[in-house]
Structure formats: C-alpha cells, structure tokens
Amino acid sequence: MKFTVDRAVLLKALAHVQSVVERRNTIPILANVLIEATQQGVLRLIATDMEIAVQEEVPGVTVARAGRTTAPAATLYEITRNLPDGARVELDHPGGDAPLALRAGRFATSLTVLPVEDFPSMTEGRLPTSFALKAGVLRDLIDRTKFAISTEETRYYLNGIYMHATTVDGAPVLRAVATDGHRLARVEEPLPEGASGMPGVIIPRKTVNELRKLAEETQEDIALSLSDTKIKFAIGTVTLVSKLIDGTFPEYDRVIPRGNDKVLSVDKKAFSDAVKRVAAISSERSRPVKLSVDRNLLVLSAASPEQGQAQEELDGDVVEYTATPLEIGFQARYLSDITDQIGEKVVFYFADGSAPTIVKDAAKDEALYVLMPMRV
Incomplete structure (x- = not known):
C-alpha cells in the first residue's frame, strides 16, 4: 500500500475515527486504525472498540499501490496533527510485518503494524428501520437530554438516551429520554417518515458523544438505520455503527x-x-x-x-x-x-x-x- 494525501484531509479523517479507540485496552489491535487505499483513489479508515465502529471514506487520494494495513491510531493522529499546514503526507507499507513508513517534507518516521486479519469486523446485520433526521434536530435531541444520562454502571440501562416513537395528543413524535434517577430530560420532535415502526432503543453514552461531535460538522440530513440491537448513522462520508444497550428502560412517565x-x-x-x-x-x-x-x-x-x-x-x-x-x-x-x-x-x-x-x-x-x- 502506498498513497499520498493532504495533511488537512488525513487529519480530519483521523480525528473522526481515532476518538473511539480506547487508550487502555487488553487487546492490542483495538489501539490501531485500519487503513485501506483502493485503486479507485479512495482512502478508507476504520476504528472500533468492539462496541462502536467509525468508518470514513476519503475520495480523491493519490494511490500508487492499493492495499491495507493497521497502525497505532493515537500515534498516527498526533504525528499528523503536528505536521505543518499544507504538508503532503505519504504513507507506504510494503506488506507483511514491515513497518509503515510516513514521510512529509523532511520528516520521516516508521510505525509498527499489526496484521489486518486480527482487526475485528463489526457487522451491521439487518437494520429494518430507516429514516433521516436533520442534523440540527439530532443535535438538539442530544444536547437537551445527554446531561441527564446516568454514569452509574450498575444501572447500565440508564447509561444512554432512550429513543422511541410515540404519540402526543394524537400526533406521532420521536421522543428522546434520559435520566439518572435525580433528574429526567424528555424531548420530542415530529416523527420522521419511516420511523413509525422503530423499536425503543437505548443509545449508549459513548455513542451519543461521538455522534454529537460528528453531527456538529454537517447541516445535511443524517440517515439512521436500526434494529433492536444495533444502530447506524450515515453522516456525509462518515459511518458510525454501534451496539445498543441490551436492557429495559424504566417506565419514565410514572415519575413525571x-x-x-x-x-x-x-x-x-x-x-x-x-x-x-x-x-x-x-x-x-x-x-x-x-x-x-x-x-x-x-x-x-x-x-x-x-x-x-x-x-x-x-x-x-x-x-x-x-x-x-x-x-x-x-x-x-x-x-x-x-x-x-x-x-x-x-x-x-x-x-x-x-x-x-x-x-x-x-x-x-x-x-x-x-x-x-x-x-x-
């Protein structure tokens, strides 16, 4: 694999994916980002912690040799962040156990890689419910509820935002709810087309935080697809897939x-x-x-x-x-x-x-x- 990309383009893509990587984990491959360059000039970056996976596709990359490898996500991000503005970054991996060479101007370094075969694949499965939300609406739902998400791990079913379809005075709405037992936040928006049959789902706190950062950068509609176990968000060139919390959210109406x-x-x-x-x-x-x-x-x-x-x-x-x-x-x-x-x-x-x-x-x-x- 060998390709050249603008430093700003690479930095933005790495910023999107590397934040899901856990700094402390017992599985070394989870500290790495999967890097793939295609013959069509597309750079694909993927990072996961086994609960969330974020993928970004960057078109228009100069690819000399297509291929795939993995590299330490945090290290690659820090190096790229500290390169000068306007730099062109070349990444070259000859294959096998050889290190990944990074060159930009007079700077050069090499990074240890881990086998691509060890990188976990987080399959989406079947996601029968699909609809779209305006980015501003999604940001609003998150901002007005996430502060009430519980951080108490023993009550894991409160560690996220509960999103479901319901009716208010006969009008269908999409409702987001969060509570930690001391305060409760409930916010409603008109139900989007295609969401009427959605199951009630609990979106984990980490997913909510990653999603909020990604939603900040767009004004376009965000596509959601979900089942009762997974949810996918398509935000421009970025795709976020997350497991949902496997639990029952309490009957919150009783405490209102x-x-x-x-x-x-x-x-x-x-x-x-x-x-x-x-x-x-x-x-x-x-x-x-x-x-x-x-x-x-x-x-x-x-x-x-x-x-x-x-x-x-x-x-x-x-x-x-x-x-x-x-x-x-x-x-x-x-x-x-x-x-x-x-x-x-x-x-x-x-x-x-x-x-x-x-x-x-x-x-x-x-x-x-x-x-x-x-x-x-």
Missing part, C-alpha cells in the same frame, strides 16, 4: 408528576447567574441551593460550614409567582444543567417542598425536565 399547580416563571439569565453566585460559597458540588418563593419574589440561598452563607433576591422585574409561599432545595449543578437548555424564561411547576418539580422552557413546549429536590 401530574398535579404540580404552583407556577414560578423567572428570567433564565437572572436565575442562572444567581444560582452560580450563591453556589460559589461551597466547594461541594452536591450542596443544595435553597429557593424560597413568595408573591413575585424569589430568594436563592446556600450555606457552607467552611465558607459561610450567600443569598440573592430576585423580585417582580424578573419573577412571576402568585401561589402560596414555598421553600425547596436543588443541587446547584442540576439546576444549571437544565437552565443551560432553556431560552429566555424558565418555568417551574411545584407541588410542595419535597415533591418532584417540573421545569420547562416558556417558549418551547416540546422539552420537559423533572428535578428531584434535596433536603434543606
């Missing part, structure tokens, strides 16, 4: 309260900034911020045995509240995570000081958040 009738509406920026200021009194991420609400008045407060106390008042200029007085506490970070997804005005729906609270964006009804209170 129905009778919360005390409504607080507050300017998002004023509220978010106040939360950050009063929370700064404590270095403990889990310390609560207390919300004391009265008629058109909101007092935020926090206390720390080491640092002291902090308090800030927001009044009728930015606050609307006409129900009975209420005190409730929430973890500051959880409040910030939710308000970061909201536009100009955040609306809280309370029942009492110890019951789950609903949070919404006043201007967007398709997103709903549930937040469990803390004892204050």
Whole structure:
C-alpha cells in the first residue's frame, strides 16, 4: 500500500475515527486504525472498540499501490496533527510485518503494524428501520437530554438516551429520554417518515458523544438505520455503527408528576447567574441551593460550614409567582444543567417542598425536565 494525501484531509479523517479507540485496552489491535487505499483513489479508515465502529471514506487520494494495513491510531493522529499546514503526507507499507513508513517534507518516521486479519469486523446485520433526521434536530435531541444520562454502571440501562416513537395528543413524535434517577430530560420532535415502526432503543453514552461531535460538522440530513440491537448513522462520508444497550428502560412517565399547580416563571439569565453566585460559597458540588418563593419574589440561598452563607433576591422585574409561599432545595449543578437548555424564561411547576418539580422552557413546549429536590 502506498498513497499520498493532504495533511488537512488525513487529519480530519483521523480525528473522526481515532476518538473511539480506547487508550487502555487488553487487546492490542483495538489501539490501531485500519487503513485501506483502493485503486479507485479512495482512502478508507476504520476504528472500533468492539462496541462502536467509525468508518470514513476519503475520495480523491493519490494511490500508487492499493492495499491495507493497521497502525497505532493515537500515534498516527498526533504525528499528523503536528505536521505543518499544507504538508503532503505519504504513507507506504510494503506488506507483511514491515513497518509503515510516513514521510512529509523532511520528516520521516516508521510505525509498527499489526496484521489486518486480527482487526475485528463489526457487522451491521439487518437494520429494518430507516429514516433521516436533520442534523440540527439530532443535535438538539442530544444536547437537551445527554446531561441527564446516568454514569452509574450498575444501572447500565440508564447509561444512554432512550429513543422511541410515540404519540402526543394524537400526533406521532420521536421522543428522546434520559435520566439518572435525580433528574429526567424528555424531548420530542415530529416523527420522521419511516420511523413509525422503530423499536425503543437505548443509545449508549459513548455513542451519543461521538455522534454529537460528528453531527456538529454537517447541516445535511443524517440517515439512521436500526434494529433492536444495533444502530447506524450515515453522516456525509462518515459511518458510525454501534451496539445498543441490551436492557429495559424504566417506565419514565410514572415519575413525571401530574398535579404540580404552583407556577414560578423567572428570567433564565437572572436565575442562572444567581444560582452560580450563591453556589460559589461551597466547594461541594452536591450542596443544595435553597429557593424560597413568595408573591413575585424569589430568594436563592446556600450555606457552607467552611465558607459561610450567600443569598440573592430576585423580585417582580424578573419573577412571576402568585401561589402560596414555598421553600425547596436543588443541587446547584442540576439546576444549571437544565437552565443551560432553556431560552429566555424558565418555568417551574411545584407541588410542595419535597415533591418532584417540573421545569420547562416558556417558549418551547416540546422539552420537559423533572428535578428531584434535596433536603434543606
């Protein structure tokens, strides 16, 4: 195999695939990227951790000798990243156990390869459901839910975003849900054509993060194909295939309260900034911020045995509240995570000081958040 490619083209392709490679693994071949150059001038790069596989095809490469090999993904990426802009990179592998030679200008190095036969093939299998989502819609679904994904490995079925088709007031929607037991995020978009028969699937956290990075670079539609065990995303020249979490997502509707009738509406920026200021009194991420609400008045407060106390008042200029007085506490970070997804005005729906609270964006009804209170 021997080919020449622009440094910028190679770097972009390597950036897409190498991030799925686990830096620490017990299977050496999984640290490598599969490199294939075809007689048609196409460069194909593939990386996998056995749960996710990312493939990129780069056309228009100058191929002198077609072939395939593998090379250390992180090392190849770092070398390419540090080459000068505008460099032409030549990769030459004569075959067998010989090292892969890399040359660019006056720079030259060689990389140890591993047998192509050892590189795992992650077959897709049959993916009966196919539909397309606009890149902006997919980014929105991810951004407004991923912060609530659980990192607790024992509850593995919460370690991703649950995506499924359902109906709301008779209208079909695609719904994305994530929860860690302390907060819940639920976002809906109109159901795309072809998605009506999709199974409910849990997309793993790592897949979500890789997908979000890839979706950032395009404005075109993203094609999805899935079964009840695997999902594939086609994003321009990049294809991401992932296993799905084999588990049952909880019946999340049961934790969404129905009778919360005390409504607080507050300017998002004023509220978010106040939360950050009063929370700064404590270095403990889990310390609560207390919300004391009265008629058109909101007092935020926090206390720390080491640092002291902090308090800030927001009044009728930015606050609307006409129900009975209420005190409730929430973890500051959880409040910030939710308000970061909201536009100009955040609306809280309370029942009492110890019951789950609903949070919404006043201007967007398709997103709903549930937040469990803390004892204050």
